Amino acid sequence: MVATVYHAELAEAQADPVLAALLGRSDASAPFDRLDWLALMAETCLPGTRCVIAVARDGDAVAALPLCRTPDGFAPLGNWYSFFARPLCNDKDRAPALLAALTRSLAAAGAVHLAPMPEQEAEALTAAFRASGWIGTIEPCDTNHILELGGRSFDAYWAGRPGALRETVRRKGARGVVNLRIETAFSEADWDAYEAIYARSWKPEEGNPAFLRAFAMAESEAGALRMGMAEIEGQPVAAQFWTVEGGTAWIHKLAHDEAARQHSPGTLLTAALFRHVIDNDRVHTVDFGTGDNPYKRDWMEAARPRYALAFYRPAAISHWPQLAKLAARRVLRPRAPASLVSPQAAG
Numbered sequence: 307m308v309a310t311v312y313h314a315e316l317a318e319a320q321a322d323p324v325l326a327a328l329l330g331r332s333d334a335s336a337p338f339d340r341l342d343w344l345a346l347m348a349e350t351c352l353p354g355t356r357c358v359i360a361v362a363r364d365g366d367a368v369a370a371l372p373l374c375r376t377p378d379g380f381a382p383l384g385n386w387y388s389f390f391a392r393p394l395c396n397d398k399d400r401a402p403a404l405l406a407a408l409t410r411s412l413a414a415a416g417a418v419h420l421a422p423m424p425e426q427e428a429e430a431l432t433a434a435f436r437a438s439g440w441i442g443t444i445e446p447c448d449t450n451h452i453l454e455l456g457g458r459s460f461d462a463y464w465a466g467r468p469g470a471l472r473e474t475v476r477r478k479g480a481r482g483v484v485n486l487r488i489e490t491a492f493s494e495a496d497w498d499a500y501e502a503i504y505a506r507s508w509k510p511e512e513g514n515p516a517f518l519r520a521f522a523m524a525e526s527e528a529g530a531l532r533m534g535m536a537e538i539e540g541q542p543v544a545a546q547f548w549t550v551e552g553g554t555a556w557i558h559k560l561a562h563d564e565a566a567r568q569h570s571p572g573t574l575l576t577a578a579l580f581r582h583v584i585d586n587d588r589v590h591t592v593d594f595g596t597g598d599n600p601y602k603r604d605w606m607e608a609a610r611p612r613y614a615l616a617f618y619r620p621a622a623i624s625h626w627p628q629l630a631k632l633a634a635r636r637v638l639r640p641r642a643p644a645s646l647v648s649p650q651a652a653g
Contacts, residue, residue: 309407313358313373316345324368325361328396331528335552338388342524344372347383350517357383362408367397369404371431379417386513387521389450389556389595390612391420392427405434409617413439416619417628422448422596422612435617441632442617449598451606454591460584464577471604475577478570484543486578489533492526496535500545500561507561518547518559525549532587534579536562536571544571548579554591555583576605 319325319341329341337343348357356375361368371393372383382391393408395401409431412418418440423431432444455463464472478484489496497519504512512518525531530551536544544562548555562572583589594602596612603609618628 309362309364309404311360311362311407311411313360313411316341316348316357316359319359319361319370320345324363324366324396325359325370328368328370328394329359329372331551333552336389336554337521337525337549337551337556338384338390339392339394343521344383346517346520346524347385347387348374350520351385351387351514352383360408360411362404362411364400364404367395367400367404369393369395369401369408371408373412373418375415379415379419380412381418382420387517387558389593390422390424392423393431401430402433402437405430406437409434409440410438413619418442418615418617421614422450423615424450425611425613428613428615431615435615439619440617441620442615443632444613444615446611447614448596448612449609450596450612451594451598451602451609452591453594453606454608455584455589457590458584460581463580463584466607468604471573474570474573479574479577481569483538483569484571484574485537486575487535487537488579488582489535490526490529490531492523492531492533496533496542496545497522499535499542500533500547500559503542503545503563504559504561506563506565508564509561522547532579532583534575536575538566538569538571543569544575546572546575546579548583550583550587550589553589554593555579555587555589557592557594580605 314322314325319329326341329339329344331340344357348355352374358373358375360371360373373380374383382388384391393405395404420431428444435442501515522531522533530549532548532550532555534546534548535542543566546557547559548557560572560576580592583592592606594606598609
């Protein structure tokens with residue numbers, strides 16, 4: 307196979323029908339793969355940074371990896387809003403050769419750091435880096451909590467939740483103090499309320515409010531927005547921002563006003579949103595993003611690791627200190643760790 311390899315600017319990718327389809331909204335897509343998400347990320351969160359799509363093609367088969375150029379090499383085109391970074395390919399059988407060609411095209415950067423990456427894609431990309439002469443590591447770096455419903459209704463799912471959680475929702479809900487609503491259309495008033503609640507919550511300062519607002523507006527236009535609001539006596543006290551895409555409900559943001567904590571508005575709102583996406587949207591998966599927060603275990607049933615990849619070109623002199631550290635790790639341990647990979651180890 308002879309692949310054509312190039313680095314496309316985001317605008318160029320949009321003009322390519324095959325690439326635009328690979329990076330578009332579909333029945334199996336995720337927000338963080340889409341070209342519109344990547345373009346908004348580049349514009350609002352990474353201004354002045356060279357953002358590209360590394361592409362390898364062979365006829366109608368194409369593999370793509372969104373990247374941004376940094377002083378230390380290539381990094382993923384993403385940030386804390388991205389649940390993951392990963393390569394995409396529309397042909398499973400030709401993916402290994404395409405990814406190997408793609409990773410060879412990154413050699414001039416000397417180094418590539420990618421995280422957080424799902425296991426399957428991390429392993430595939432690690433094999434591609436090995437095959438094209440890179441040396442580096444693949445290591446767990448984060449945790450992703452998910453719920454896979456397997457066709458269950460909300461009631462069937464809810465019956466399996468911890469008793470304390472179910473009792474909290476039953477008891478606090480029966481009091482009728484908290485009013486809940488779920489909106490599917492963007493509202494400036496609701497979003498302003500969300501930002502005010504977030505500012506009063508335990509959460510750290512929002513990294514890029516303009517990005518999140520623009521994303522919520524775009525998801526509303528696409529019919530994917532699920533905005534949950536909880537109010538007490540007409541005053542918003544909790545808000546959550548979810549989207550639904552590719553059969554998955556993605557939980558992006560949740561916040562509640564600490565002053566209303568005794569009424570558990572956040573817990574009641576989470577339960578209402580779970581019911582909505584399970585029984586109304588018929589999702590097969592709910593994804594709680596990254597972070598091993600203990601409270602996620604009450605709602606989710608499985609956790610899976612996310613991985614960080616750090617790879618270097620042996621000929622890149624500026625990265626020899628990192629390569630020396632990798633070599634030292636091999637010498638100091640009785641056995642070479644499975645996370646240390648090189649072209650020599652590949653055989």
